Amino acid sequence: MRLIGIVVYPNFRLIGLAAATVLEIANSLRASPFYDVRIVSEGGGLVRSSSGVSVQTEPLQQIFDTIMISGGASELSATHALLEAIRGAAGSSRRVASTCTGAFLLAEAGLLDDRRATTHWFYAPEFRRRYPRVRLKEDRIFVVDGAVWTSAGMTAVFDLALALVEDDLGRDASRAVARQLVLYHRRAGGQSQYSRLLELDPKSDRVQSAVTFARQNLQQALTVEQLADVARLSPRQFSRVFRKELGKSPAKVVEQLRVEAAQLMLEDGGHSIEEVVRETGFANREQLRRAFLRTLGQPPQAVRRSAQLQRTT
DSSP: OEEEEEEOOTTBOGGGGHHHHHHHHHHHTSSSOOEEEEEEESSOEEEEBTTSOEEEEEETTSOOSEEEEOOBSSSOOOOHHHHHHHHHHHHHOSEEEEOTTHHHHHHHTTSSTTSEEOOOGGGHHHHHHHOTTSEEOTTOSEEEETTEEEEOSTTHHHHHHHHHHHHHHOHHHHHHHHHHTTOSOOOOTTSOSOOGGGGOOOSSHHHHHHHHHHHHTTTSOOOHHHHHHHHTSOHHHHHHHHHHHHSSOHHHHHHHHHHHHHHHHHHHOOOOHHHHHHHHTOSSHHHHHHHHHHHHSSOHHHHHHHHHHHHTO
């Protein structure tokens, strides 16, 4: 069984503990548990999060397979003793990881010198100023450099944890966990922290439900009639309300959803073009290529080559 230590400290963000849920689900899908997850801190005991919720922790003293440093509500929230404990734990662990601003602690401990790493985009300028020896990739979801894994902020903890599961148990296991979490799967490490989907901000539950349905059913045709039925509106009324709320037609938004999903698969590097076409609902390779040119300004092959290059630099 792999012993995983999730390191917290005063004012940490609770979302970092979502990694424990990913590993818990991975355990539940196996005949016997693979992970033993412990929440640890400098001295053990109750540790208060940035939201005011406190969690019970164990001292950071054991030998772990993997330690994960949670992010905090500020760039750096670590005592000298905690940094020493992190250095010691890292020296005896197979892997070291951080989420969000947890990268500041790894960098302060000297564990990121001359390595590639990422952190929350908002804190990237300060990180770059403080730690010039770190090769910061501020536009990545997560970065793997040898035994050191770092991720972007907030929900990127899911992507990092799923990638760890994939590293340990394989792609099928990671996908099974993602399905249990009602996630599309994880985003590729080389993918940008910025998403066109974040720009979609429906004002009504009806339009939101249609967008959510489309995102979860990209293999289907996703006609206006089908989406209107989900929203419980007539096709004409649905198209009018949809365009008013999002400033785009349903067909354009569906294309953006397909392109975003296809881009993720291409950047992941483990899918053929045919698989991408099939999984994201494009009719054929040519339709995929035209959609990429309209949306991204480059063909699918260029996106794949760029992701491959980023993974090696």
